[in-house]
Amino acid sequence: MSRTLKSTPLSLSSPSFSSPFSLKTYAAPHSTLSFKPQKSKAAHTNICNKSPLYSTKRFTSPQNMLDNTSSSSSTRQNRWNLHGRTALVTGGTRGIGRAIVEELVGFGARVHTCCRNGSELDKCLEDWNDVCSGGMISGSVCDVSVGAQRQELMETVSSIFGGKLNILVNNVGTNIRKPMVEFTPEEFSTLMTTNFESAFHISQLAYPLLKASGEGSVVFTSSVSGFVSLKSMSVHGVTKGAINQLTKNLACEWAKDNIRSNAVAPWYIKTSMVEQVLSNKSYLEEVYDRTPLRRLGEATEVSALVAFLCLPASSYITGQIICIDGGMSVNGFFPSHG
Numbered sequence: 001m002s003r004t005l006k007s008t009p010l011s012l013s014s015p016s017f018s019s020p021f022s023l024k025t026y027a028a029p030h031s032t033l034s035f036k037p038q039k040s041k042a043a044h045t046n047i048c049n050k051s052p053l054y055s056t057k058r059f060t061s062p063q064n065m066l067d068n069t070s071s072s073s074s075t076r077q078n079r080w081n082l083h084g085r086t087a088l089v090t091g092g093t094r095g096i097g098r099a100i101v102e103e104l105v106g107f108g109a110r111v112h113t114c115c116r117n118g119s120e121l122d123k124c125l126e127d128w129n130d131v132c133s134g135g136m137i138s139g140s141v142c143d144v145s146v147g148a149q150r151q152e153l154m155e156t157v158s159s160i161f162g163g164k165l166n167i168l169v170n171n172v173g174t175n176i177r178k179p180m181v182e183f184t185p186e187e188f189s190t191l192m193t194t195n196f197e198s199a200f201h202i203s204q205l206a207y208p209l210l211k212a213s214g215e216g217s218v219v220f221t222s223s224v225s226g227f228v229s230l231k232s233m234s235v236h237g238v239t240k241g242a243i244n245q246l247t248k249n250l251a252c253e254w255a256k257d258n259i260r261s262n263a264v265a266p267w268y269i270k271t272s273m274v275e276q277v278l279s280n281k282s283y284l285e286e287v288y289d290r291t292p293l294r295r296l297g298e299a300t301e302v303s304a305l306v307a308f309l310c311l312p313a314s315s316y317i318t319g320q321i322i323c324i325d326g327g328m329s330v331n332g333f334f335p336s337h338g
């Protein structure tokens with residue numbers, strides 16, 4: 001059963017945890033962010049005043065006059081804010097999902113999120129309450145791997161956003177690491193329902209709301225495992241590969257309704273999901289060796305890209321799966337030693 005909590009603006013003190021990455025305790029990167037919804041007009045005006053590069057006049061050229069973009073994205077201010085938009089982000093209480101919630105609210109969107117743990121959700125809503133103005137963030141307890149709960153979640157979303165949704169971020173995902181032959185049917189089913197079926201069904205349920213908004217953006221959280229082979233991640237890779245193809249198909253199928261569909265595909269990002277596997281120091285060294293930028297990613301580095309894909313600034317981008325991986329997926333053979 002999902003329930004809706006009264007939305008309260010939030011404090012960004014997400015749990016600290018012992019980090020294998022730095023061998024010391026750190027707080028999740030977004031925990032230190034302050035993101036009262038931007039008064040983008042004023043901020044924009046300031047920028048414009050400071051730099052002639054941002055002068056509207058400078059860009060009033062014959063080409064600009066021929067500009068065919070929709071009126072909602074035709075000024076810089078409109079391209080880079082989400083005021084008046086509504087969003088659903090699944091799995092928004094930790095890790096990448098939490099960073100996405102905060103990023104979207106920072107751009108002015110109203111966001112609904114969900115997770116399974118009710119007390120963790122309450123804590124997040126309380127925290128967020130301290131830094132947001134009222135009504136910007138709300139949440140439901142919902143296990144997205146259960147069909148009836150997905151249905152109930154979307155009914156809640158429809159009711160609080162008046163039947164219109166601009167942004168859907170299908171973020172929830174999990175992992176079971178083991179060789180393919182060792183998977184039980186139950187484990188296989190857990191990964192398929194949590195990672196793929198949930199995103200497929202929530203997208204289906206969200207379609208009328210996205211269409212009704214007149215300008216929709218769906219973003220999936222995929223993984224580099226959907227592109228390249230990763231140890232003990234055959235089934236995870238299959239679920240993310242399916243997400244990648246769905247991303248492309250929806251881009252074509254829903255373009256007529258002005259709904260875009262894109263995905264982000266991270267490599268290792270510092271979240272609770274990968275804390276345990278990266279606590280193995282020699283494995284972590286191998287990860288660094290394989291990653292041209294020689295570090296792990298931050299949740300905010302993913303959320304920034306997701307926000308961009310939701311902004312009118314990316315209005316001509318659809319059907320793309322963008323790796324956010326420190327160069328890992330393009331590293332054919334480039335040994336770090338010699």
Ligand SMILES: NC(=O)c1ccc[n+]([C@@H]2O[C@H](COP(=O)([O-])OP(=O)(O)OC[C@H]3O[C@@H](n4cnc5c(N)ncnc54)[C@H](OP(=O)(O)O)[C@@H]3O)[C@@H](O)[C@H]2O)c1
Binds near residue numbers: 114142267
């Ligand atoms: N971290 C990485 O290195 C990495 C790399 C590639 C791809 N990804 C992808 O990024 C996404 C987010 O990963 P993350 O690392 O941020 O994970 P995380 O730190 O484990 O956070 C997962 C979030 O989703 C919620 N959640 C999990 N299962 C759920 C379910 N069945 N129903 C509803 N909510 C659920 C969790 O809350 P509850 O537990 O309370 O439900 C939590 O809010 C996933 O799709 C993952 O595959 C992550």
